[in-house]
Amino acid sequence: MDSAVRINDVSFFYADDDPDDDDASIEVVSNPSEITQVFRGISTELPVGMMSVVGQNGIGKSTLLLLASGRLFPHEGTIEVLGTDTSKFADAAFDPELEAERNRLVSFVYQNMEFESEAPVRELMEFVLENGYHETKPIGLIEELIEAFELESALSLKTQQLAKGQLQRAIIAFSLLYGSRIIMMDEPVFALEEPQKDRVFAYLLGFSRSQGVPIYYSAHNLELTQKYSDYMLLFSKTGDFKIGTTKELFTREEIEAAYQAPMDSLYSRDMLYRDHLLRSYGAGG
Ligand SMILES: Nc1ncnc2c1ncn2[C@@H]1O[C@H](COP(=O)(O)OP(=O)(O)OP(=O)(O)O)[C@@H](O)[C@H]1O
Numbered sequence: 115m116d117s118a119v120r121i122n123d124v125s126f127f128y129a130d131d132d133p134d135d136d137d138a139s140i141e142v143v144s145n146p147s148e149i150t151q152v153f154r155g156i157s158t159e160l161p162v163g164m165m166s167v168v169g170q171n172g173i174g175k176s177t178l179l180l181l182a183s184g185r186l187f188p189h190e191g192t193i194e195v196l197g198t199d200t201s202k203f204a205d206a207a208f209d210p211e212l213e214a215e216r217n218r219l220v221s222f223v224y225q226n227m228e229f230e231s232e233a234p235v236r237e238l239m240e241f242v243l244e245n246g247y248h249e250t251k252p253i254g255l256i257e258e259l260i261e262a263f264e265l266e267s268a269l270s271l272k273t274q275q276l277a278k279g280q281l282q283r284a285i286i287a288f289s290l291l292y293g294s295r296i297i298m299m300d301e302p303v304f305a306l307e308e309p310q311k312d313r314v315f316a317y318l319l320g321f322s323r324s325q326g327v328p329i330y331y332s333a334h335n336l337e338l339t340q341k342y343s344d345y346m347l348l349f350s351k352t353g354d355f356k357i358g359t360t361k362e363l364f365t366r367e368e369i370e371a372a373y374q375a376p377m378d379s380l381y382s383r384d385m386l387y388r389d390h391l392l393r394s395y396g397a398g399g
């Protein structure tokens with residue numbers, strides 16, 4: 115297995131219970147009960163390909179992706195993305211050049227996206243492609259994305275005018291137009307209708323394979339992850355995880371061992387989680 119990301123003996127904790135507090139990691143913690151240890155001494159390699167990150171709520175999927183993309187930083191150990199140590203990007207939030215270098219290496223589609231623009235979606239797509247990092251600008255990519263992601267009706271609208279599902283599809287389109295060497299996505303399709311999820315993921319899988327761009331995403335929908343990933347990172351209930359091809363890891367035995375629950379009950383939980391996300395972030399469409 116070729117690797118795109120190396121995780122070397124990494125430990126990470128959140129030093130606060132408040133998930134909205136961005137400064138949590140730099141606080142001095144006097145009370146150990148305020149620490150949420152998410153990873154302790156993990157070492158692994160993440161593959162070149164499309165990989166789904168799967169496991170029960172709160173197990174660490176988002177945190178792992180944020181670490182692997184240089185948006186969070188380990189307290190111990192190191193993470194290399196295509197050979198670059200992410201500690202280099204610790205100040206990216208304050209240094210636009212560093213931020214651009216990081217984003218060129220790896221972009222991140224956040225779960226709770228907010229995006230306001232003056233320009234309409236079509237113009238943004240052209241801008242992102244023009245100013246992004248594809249070495250040769252892929253001809254016809256914009257038109258292809260409009261079709262695959264059903265963006266026709268969104269093209270003349272500003273992002274703040276879009277329905278949640280439209281915005282989600284537009285943002286995924288931007289991430290492909292941008293041309294980073296790796297793309298990571300946290301719950302990228304929760305607001306989409308079922309057939310749209312299939313179309314978007316089918317496109318992403320084709321893109322990842324044809325362009326050789328690793329795409330890692332977390333998703334609660336097990337059916338989709340089975341259909342649309344080459345590799346899986348499967349968290350077990352204990353917080354350990356396995357990485358393997360989807361073919362070898364997506365078996366009833368492995369999934370039930372990881373979740374410690376019957377497979378059939380997990381499909382209904384997907385639906386509950388989707389409802390929960392839609393309630394948190396507003397209506398779909
Ligand atoms: N900003 C934060 N501050 C404090 N604790 C956090 C923060 N973000 C996450 N946590 C905690 O870290 C652990 C891992 O959370 P994470 O969001 O990575 O899990 P997840 O698998 O993505 O969950 P979900 O399925 O809900 O998306 C959880 O216990 C969570 O409560």
Ligand SMILES: [Mg+2]
Pocket residue numbers: 175176177300332
């Ligand atoms: Mg998450």
